[in-house]
Amino acid sequence: MERYSRQMRVAGVGPEGQRRLLASRALIVGCGALGTHAATALVRAGVGEVELVDRDIVEWSNLQRQILFTEADARDAVPKAVAAAAHLRSANADCRVTAHVADCNVEFLAHLASEPTVVLDGTDNFATRYVLNDWCARHAVPWIYAGAVGTEGAAMVLRPGGPCLRCLWPEPPRQADVGNCETAGILAPAIAAVVAFQVAEAMKVMLGADTTRGVFTCDVWRGQYGVLPVASAPAEDCVVCRGRAFPALVGERPGAVTLCGRDAVQIDVPRGASVDLDAIAARLTGIAVDVVRTAHLLRFKADGCRFSVFPDGRTLVFGVHDPLRARALFDRWVGVA
Numbered sequence: 001m002e003r004y005s006r007q008m009r010v011a012g013v014g015p016e017g018q019r020r021l022l023a024s025r026a027l028i029v030g031c032g033a034l035g036t037h038a039a040t041a042l043v044r045a046g047v048g049e050v051e052l053v054d055r056d057i058v059e060w061s062n063l064q065r066q067i068l069f070t071e072a073d074a075r076d077a078v079p080k081a082v083a084a085a086a087h088l089r090s091a092n093a094d095c096r097v098t099a100h101v102a103d104c105n106v107e108f109l110a111h112l113a114s115e116p117t118v119v120l121d122g123t124d125n126f127a128t129r130y131v132l133n134d135w136c137a138r139h140a141v142p143w144i145y146a147g148a149v150g151t152e153g154a155a156m157v158l159r160p161g162g163p164c165l166r167c168l169w170p171e172p173p174r175q176a177d178v179g180n181c182e183t184a185g186i187l188a189p190a191i192a193a194v195v196a197f198q199v200a201e202a203m204k205v206m207l208g209a210d211t212t213r214g215v216f217t218c219d220v221w222r223g224q225y226g227v228l229p230v231a232s233a234p235a236e237d238c239v240v241c242r243g244r245a246f247p248a249l250v251g252e253r254p255g256a257v258t259l260c261g262r263d264a265v266q267i268d269v270p271r272g273a274s275v276d277l278d279a280i281a282a283r284l285t286g287i288a289v290d291v292v293r294t295a296h297l298l299r300f301k302a303d304g305c306r307f308s309v310f311p312d313g314r315t316l317v318f319g320v321h322d323p324l325r326a327r328a329l330f331d332r333w334v335g336v337a
Helices: 002-008 012-020 031-047 070-075 080-091 106-109 125-139 188-207 275-283 323-333
Strands: 025-029 049-054 098-100 120-123 143-149 154-157 216-219 226-230 256-258 264-267 289-293 298-302 305-309 317-319
Touching: 002 012, 012 188, 012 216, 025 143, 031 049, 031 080, 031 120, 031 143, 031 188, 080 098, 098 216, 120 125, 120 188, 125 143, 125 256, 143 188, 154 188, 188 216, 264 323, 275 289, 275 298, 298 323, 305 323, 317 323
Parallel strands: 025 049, 025 120, 049 098, 120 143
Antiparallel strands: 143 154, 154 216, 216 226, 256 264, 264 317, 289 298, 298 305, 305 317
């Protein structure tokens, strides 16, 4: 407990609070800027178990703000969850850090070994956030929304019983209507400001303390910070809080998804598909360019695009934004059965 001595001196923590943190489990969805900041803080605070889930690989443009990654991670295109977990274990070996190289969809959440104490949003798209909202509402798990773009950020605690995200926005906004890092850029201090609120609230959840009610907002460039009030009760017409329906948890997931703010498309394959990365690598050698088989994925270039194929068949196609074009390229070069 010596490493947490300064933290235990804080009113509201103490030795008993530290024991509660050590017995808690946090699920961090997304290992980008938000997720790496949050994971670092929680692991160093002594949260007993931290699970990371991310579908992407480390790239050079990540290094400006995604604090757990190195140039070697970007050069080797290491999956973000794997790279983050390795660095976190070196910071606190007593914290159980689990990496999931996966899309956080309904299927993934259904196969979690157990329900987390709290879920932290580190995603870059509202489709995943609404899956989290509906899943957490169904399972009575608190989660903390967070987002940042440009110099601005926002975060909010969403507790079981509501209000939930659908109380504020009944339907996800269109991605075209939402700014992203690709179009508006991102200043690292905006990430830090948002995550400071998010992690503090997550610790309150794990300690059994009252959380902040309202939406934290900030603009670090203009020096504006505040908490916007929200209703204390769920919206009367909320299908989740009032109707106990969970729209994001039903229906088939799309087979191809354009990644937020990226010139890239993710291709999903049916569960149980036959995937042999070694065989694919052997087939592509001499045909595709820069074929590299790592411990975590297969990389190659073809038709002016970069491909990253994961063991479950999920593939990221870089250099294309049209899902139909990406699917055609996937069928041509990967062809998972």
